């Protein structure tokens with residue numbers, strides 16, 4: 001290729017891509033990709049969340065989907081310029097399909113496509129009412145018996161779920177259910193969010209009292225309504241609870257608090273769900289077409305079973321039930337586990353004057369919060385990033401543009417740098433007996449989160465207490481049994497205890513489907529979360545995307561949504577568009593529906 005400016009290189013390639021795809025010619029399009037290439041599609045071509053890895057998979061997908069998708073108008077995104085560094089040319093791009101407008105990102109190496117991200121921005125004819133199209137609110141003119149906005153909202157609340165069925169029911173009104181509910185509201189998809197707690201935000205409020213978000217504010221914005229500029233970097237849990245409550249109200253969600261879903265079943269013939277809920281002491285059966293589980297990936301408690309638990313005379317509970325340290329001053333506390341919750345709970349117990357011991361069975365990845373913020377997140381999610389013009393939407397898309405298959409390669413150097421920077425800290429932790437790891441392939445925290453959703457602590461102070469012995473540590477041991485007043489470990493140590501906290505993590509979200517639908521459906525859908533990386537707790541084969549999250553599952557009309565605030569924000573866009581398309585009867589043939597390899 002001629003040595004052209006980045007814009008010229010990207011434009012030439014997009015013209016060639018447009019020409020091939022418009023003509024329905026797969027081979028010339030595939031030729032524009034380099035051998036080692038990745039095309040990540042969020043819903044535009046595949047009606048799925050899918051990464052095509054290598055030319056073969058790109059070819060297969062195009063053969064299956066090009067004729068229906070009818071992509072066109074590929075160009076550098078309006079107002080953007082391509083850039084070039086270290087032999088890679090990159091650019092924001094836009095395009096259309098027959099039914100949607102798309103936005104994406106492209107990286108070229110040697111003039112050919114190395115990574116391509118295609119995402120659906122909006123469905124044609126079903127755009128969100130924003131900007132020039134925003135609602136009037138007031139109705140000018142005169143009309144007899146007109147209803148106010150409040151009366152209309154009240155009428156909707158009285159009718160939806162009773163005389164009129166919602167198209168979609170979301171079980172779980174935490175941040176996941178709320179963010180998705182907000183997007184569906186803007187897309188005019190009648191939706192009810194079912195939440196067994198009384199108020200939006202209660203899932204945060206009910207957690208242990210010392211909890212603050214571990215992720216910083218720039219990473220945590222909800223759709224449509226970012227946090228104000230004076231919002232704290234790490235939201236205290238009750239504050240985020242209040243924000244979610246406010247958000248639910250101003251985004252006009254049909255949110256049924258104090259309502260528990262008891263069971264659900266799908267009628268394959270009528271293609272609707274029967275969702276049995278208990279609201280205000282009354283049973284109501286909802287009949288939506290689509291059912292979303294937003295019941296939390298950190299909510300289905302893994303409660304271990306140890307001999308003697310039934311005879312233990314002190315307090316014992318899973319970390320999700322831990323009320324906080326106040327009752328335990330001068331008492332003996334044993335915390336089983338060594339990840340985030342275990343550390344936070346141990347630190348709060350120590351602060352309250354409890355004699356606290358952590359029991360660590362296997363290695364844990366620790367990363368200091370400030371190191372993670374500065375080396376791991378700053379380029380996309382930080383005040384510096386904002387100052388340099390980075391928006392949340394762009395940061396999310398840049399992150400999404402890095403294919404999972406090679407994401408660890410980008411992460412390893414970050415965690416190597418963190419290990420070097422905090423070498424003394426890690427040395428002191430090891431000296432105290434703490435068993436450290438940095439991920440199976442040294443790729444650190446984020447890969448652990450994506451692969452298994454556990455196995456780490458973002459250090460905000462507890463590690464120092466472990467290093468200096470304030471929090472006692474027993475590592476490399478398991479619990480053998482409990483007696484009336486103690487915990488006996490596998491090495492024979494007896495830890496006297498007034499309190500035992502089981503910070504033993506959470507189970508796969510399809511466990512909720514087993515509880516509320518059936519074991520058969522839970523098995524049909526399989527494990528939720530993880531990439532199939534064949535690393536600890538993320539068995540292969542390679543999936544390429546997170547199992548079952550935000551995309552079609554093996555059970556028609558059943559979806560899973562959730563994750564951290566970033567994921568809830570970003571992926572709710574693509575899940576809401578998939579649901580809207582189905583409601584509007586737009587054909588949504590799913591390409592590459594995942595196979596099930598693990599049951600849970």
Ligand SMILES: Cc1cc2nc3c(=O)[nH]c(=O)nc-3n(C[C@H](O)[C@H](O)[C@H](O)COP(=O)(O)OP(=O)(O)OC[C@H]3O[C@@H](n4cnc5c(N)ncnc54)[C@H](O)[C@@H]3O)c2cc1C
Nearest residue numbers: 172174175176196203213214215261295296298562564565
């Ligand atoms: C200790 C801890 C710290 C965390 N820190 C962070 C952090 O810093 N940043 C971050 O982004 N994430 C964090 N997470 C992870 C995750 O983001 C949170 O768990 C978050 O609450 C997930 O939101 P969600 O809406 O997916 O699930 P949840 O908040 O768990 O909400 C699920 C809701 O479903 C409801 N529900 C379940 N079953 C039913 C039923 N049958 N009927 C009606 N309602 C039902 C529950 O009551 C609950 O309110 C943390 C998690 C934990 C446990």
